[in-house]
Amino acid sequence: MEKNFESKLSESAKSMKASEIRELLKLTAQPEIISFAGGLPAAELFPIDNIKKTAEELIEKDGRRALQYSTTEGFNELRNVIIKQRLEPMGIKAGLENILITSGSQQALDYSSRIFVNPGDTIITESPSYLGALNAFKLADPNFVEIEMDDQGMKMDKLEEALKTEKNVKFIYTIPDFQNPSGVTMNLERRKKLIELANKYDVLVLEDCPYKELIFDGEPLPALKSMDTEGRVIHLGTFSKTFCPGLRIGWIVADPFITNKYTMLKQGSDLQSSSLDQLLTAKFMEDNILEEHIKKIVEVYKKRRDVMFAAIDKYFPKGIKYTKSEGGLFTWVEVKPELQSKEILEKALEKKVAFVPGDSFFPNGGKTNFFRMNYSCMSEEKIEEGIKLLGEVLDEYYK
Amino acid sequence: MEKNFESKLSESAKSMKASEIRELLKLTAQPEIISFAGGLPAAELFPIDNIKKTAEELIEKDGRRALQYSTTEGFNELRNVIIKQRLEPMGIKAGLENILITSGSQQALDYSSRIFVNPGDTIITESPSYLGALNAFKLADPNFVEIEMDDQGMKMDKLEEALKTEKNVKFIYTIPDFQNPSGVTMNLERRKKLIELANKYDVLVLEDCPYKELIFDGEPLPALKSMDTEGRVIHLGTFSKTFCPGLRIGWIVADPFITNKYTMLKQGSDLQSSSLDQLLTAKFMEDNILEEHIKKIVEVYKKRRDVMFAAIDKYFPKGIKYTKSEGGLFTWVEVKPELQSKEILEKALEKKVAFVPGDSFFPNGGKTNFFRMNYSCMSEEKIEEGIKLLGEVLDEYYK
Numbered sequence: 001m002e003k004n005f006e007s008k009l010s011e012s013a014k015s016m017k018a019s020e021i022r023e024l025l026k027l028t029a030q031p032e033i034i035s036f037a038g039g040l041p042a043a044e045l046f047p048i049d050n051i052k053k054t055a056e057e058l059i060e061k062d063g064r065r066a067l068q069y070s071t072t073e074g075f076n077e078l079r080n081v082i083i084k085q086r087l088e089p090m091g092i093k094a095g096l097e098n099i100l101i102t103s104g105s106q107q108a109l110d111y112s113s114r115i116f117v118n119p120g121d122t123i124i125t126e127s128p129s130y131l132g133a134l135n136a137f138k139l140a141d142p143n144f145v146e147i148e149m150d151d152q153g154m155k156m157d158k159l160e161e162a163l164k165t166e167k168n169v170k171f172i173y174t175i176p177d178f179q180n181p182s183g184v185t186m187n188l189e190r191r192k193k194l195i196e197l198a199n200k201y202d203v204l205v206l207e208d209c210p211y212k213e214l215i216f217d218g219e220p221l222p223a224l225k226s227m228d229t230e231g232r233v234i235h236l237g238t239f240s241k242t243f244c245p246g247l248r249i250g251w252i253v254a255d256p257f258i259t260n261k262y263t264m265l266k267q268g269s270d271l272q273s274s275s276l277d278q279l280l281t282a283k284f285m286e287d288n289i290l291e292e293h294i295k296k297i298v299e300v301y302k303k304r305r306d307v308m309f310a311a312i313d314k315y316f317p318k319g320i321k322y323t324k325s326e327g328g329l330f331t332w333v334e335v336k337p338e339l340q341s342k343e344i345l346e347k348a349l350e351k352k353v354a355f356v357p358g359d360s361f362f363p364n365g366g367k368t369n370f371f372r373m374n375y376s377c378m379s380e381e382k383i384e385e386g387i388k389l390l391g392e393v394l395d396e397y398y399k
Numbered sequence: 400m401e402k403n404f405e406s407k408l409s410e411s412a413k414s415m416k417a418s419e420i421r422e423l424l425k426l427t428a429q430p431e432i433i434s435f436a437g438g439l440p441a442a443e444l445f446p447i448d449n450i451k452k453t454a455e456e457l458i459e460k461d462g463r464r465a466l467q468y469s470t471t472e473g474f475n476e477l478r479n480v481i482i483k484q485r486l487e488p489m490g491i492k493a494g495l496e497n498i499l500i501t502s503g504s505q506q507a508l509d510y511s512s513r514i515f516v517n518p519g520d521t522i523i524t525e526s527p528s529y530l531g532a533l534n535a536f537k538l539a540d541p542n543f544v545e546i547e548m549d550d551q552g553m554k555m556d557k558l559e560e561a562l563k564t565e566k567n568v569k570f571i572y573t574i575p576d577f578q579n580p581s582g583v584t585m586n587l588e589r590r591k592k593l594i595e596l597a598n599k600y601d602v603l604v605l606e607d608c609p610y611k612e613l614i615f616d617g618e619p620l621p622a623l624k625s626m627d628t629e630g631r632v633i634h635l636g637t638f639s640k641t642f643c644p645g646l647r648i649g650w651i652v653a654d655p656f657i658t659n660k661y662t663m664l665k666q667g668s669d670l671q672s673s674s675l676d677q678l679l680t681a682k683f684m685e686d687n688i689l690e691e692h693i694k695k696i697v698e699v700y701k702k703r704r705d706v707m708f709a710a711i712d713k714y715f716p717k718g719i720k721y722t723k724s725e726g727g728l729f730t731w732v733e734v735k736p737e738l739q740s741k742e743i744l745e746k747a748l749e750k751k752v753a754f755v756p757g758d759s760f761f762p763n764g765g766k767t768n769f770f771r772m773n774y775s776c777m778s779e780e781k782i783e784e785g786i787k788l789l790g791e792v793l794d795e796y797y798k
Binding site for chain 2: 003004005006008009010011012013016017018026040041043044046048051052055056059060063064065066067068069070071103104106107110114115116117118121132135136138139140170204230231232240244245246247248255257258260261263264265267268269270271272273274275276277280
């Protein structure tokens with residue numbers, strides 16, 4: 001007998017929707033497609049031999065710990081090496097009491113809304129913003145307030161306007177470096193202003209920082225957390241973009257009171273992240289495998305980006321704008337306001353090319369003439385070929 | 400400057416508490432303590448050599464998949480081998496559309512309350528029940544209704560009474576086999592009755608099934624999910640007790656509509672469980688490493704249980720009752736009603752012996768004269784010694 005269980009659902013579950021991107025990625029995963037849709041690191045660059053050797057040694061010498069339950073907070077050796085190798089170079093001061101290991105930063109995003117947001121509370125985001133974060137936040141049924149960006153990041157006058165007028169703002173969510181999806185980096189002056197505004201209006205800042213180390217041009221800007229004078233920045237890190245996302249390891253860095261709340265939530269929600277993934281990741285850092293890998297992928301991704309941007313300049317119709325991203329994985333394309341990027345995608349798929357329509361990156365919807373393109377997972381040849389094909393599709397709209 | 404962020408918290412986060420057991424386990428983890436407090440499998444029995452070999456082969460042959468993002472649902476090969484090796488032998492019919500891989504069954508417990516429970520909705524539990532489940536459920540702020548048990552499981556007349564009178568019952572949470580903490584198994588007749596009542600009163604059943612395969616005496620009873628005629632049983636499995644909990648792999652088996660809701664929640668909450676843990680676990684099953692391991696641990700745990708029960712009979716004062724568990728990891732001890740198991744623990748710790756006081760296993764509190772003892776992680780010698788010491792402590796209360 002078929003039963004309908006709809007009526008059993010919680011209010012939150014009734015409104016759950018499958019992520020459009022995840023569904024789209026399934027479609028575009030066919031090998032004959034040239035896909036600029038994903039946000040994946042390049043698997044062909046994974047240092048398989050080193051990973052194999054590290055795994056062997058770890059299981060042989062420390063197998064019982066790597067396979068047994070461990071603490072919710074995460075292994076000390078992992079948290080210590082994150083402090084030393086990832087946080088100190090960013091100017092972030094932290095001790096063990098500030099850090100919790102999470103299962104990727106996606107989990108930290110979900111936890112952030114569970115810990116701070118009652119239904120109807122406000123989350124301020126960049127416009128556009130990372131779809132995965134929006135999907136996580138939506139589970140808490142917030143009010144989204146979007147702040148317009150330009151090529152220097154969130155506009156600070158618009159942010160202040162929102163902070164003045166909006167009630168119950170729980171946090172400002174930002175990806176300051178090589179933002180997903182826009183590719184934009186927030187400049188230094190705005191970083192300072194953002195911290196000043198957060199202090200003035202007494203709100204928290206959620207700094208999502210997955211791409212910072214994938215820098216191609218110029219010098220890195222300071223992390224918001226390094227400029228935080230009141231403990232109100234929650235910094236999220238992950239290895240999913242710099243190393244291997246199949247190992248689900250991320251971290252939060254926050255005021256100890258806040259970190260402790262995240263830890264209690266993690267106790268109830270999944271006890272701990274994979275012991276094996278944690279100890280492997282710690283060893284990859286201790287043995288400098290991660291550092292070497294980042295150097296290698298930055299070199300390769302930079303070339304791929306250069307090829308993509310040169311191809312766009314060559315093959316796309318005049319009048320199309322895109323972000324000259326200086327790092328990270330994405331560029332963001334703006335076409336004429338009357339165009340529908342979903343329709344363009346349909347035409348592109350006929351030519352076996354894919355990207356992600358921009359619509360769902362706007363938490364309150366309504367903007368249809370943008371799309372996101374990734375340059376990290378395709379070879380230079382495929383990128384050139386795909387952009388050329390996409391140019392042919394776009395030409396039809398710009399005749 | 401120190402800030403107080405208490406006022407920023409969501410209602411749910413304000414009431415979060417650290418798990419007493421997790422905190423206690425930290426205390427009792429000192430090597431000189433004979434601890435019956437944990438719920439861990441015996442790490443000295445992990446098949447380290449086989450695991451090492453499997454990991455080497457997997458990373459060499461299939462490293463890119465094992466280290467890259469994968470689907471939220473979990474790898475098909477893992478779900479298929481779970482169907483074949485774990486579910487079919489239990490009489491549970493399932494296809495891929497019924498199964499989602501979770502990060503241990505703790506995650507499935509958290510998801511269950513997120514998907515079904517609005518604040519104030521009722522969850523029916525056995526009394527006592529698994530503390531980790533209660534902690535997960537509490538995040539959704541439910542009303543707990545406890546059903547008394549005897550040595551055959553939940554009393555069905557009490558269950559029917561509750562189903563008749565309670566409003567908004569979302570699900571009945573049960574661990575039918577070798578329950579944590581009581582060690583009790585629900586008999587066949589009551590299993591049938593439970594399904595009948597769930598159908599009659601239109602409620603869901605959450606069957607938590609981590610211990611079923613750790614059976615020492617008699618024949619296994621059918622899983623509730625195998626007796627489910629209306630798709631209303633949600634079955635939770637895990638390798639945390641039968642294999643290695645450091646690999647965070649569990650699964651839910653449910654009606655496709657329900658499984659789909661869990662999957663959407665997982666997309667937002669952590670994208671996917673560890674790719675490496677998933678593919679390793681699939682290979683452990685395909686290569687029969689898991690089956691061999693279960694045979695070995697059942698043999699060892701059975702002996703340890705026998706030693707513990709014989710020692711209890713020998714050293715504990717007369718009048719103390721305990722469950723003659725036929726499988727699983729625990730027994731449950733009942734002392735005189737006027738005694739406080741927390742106080743007994745303090746005395747026991749002076750003699751370097753630990754157990755878990757029973758209080759927090761009762762969702763609504765109030766029962767102080769029970770404690771839980773684990774027999775899987777200590778050697779037979781240590782068990783004999785620890786029970787003897789504990790007998791000396793208890794003698795003081797029974798003079």
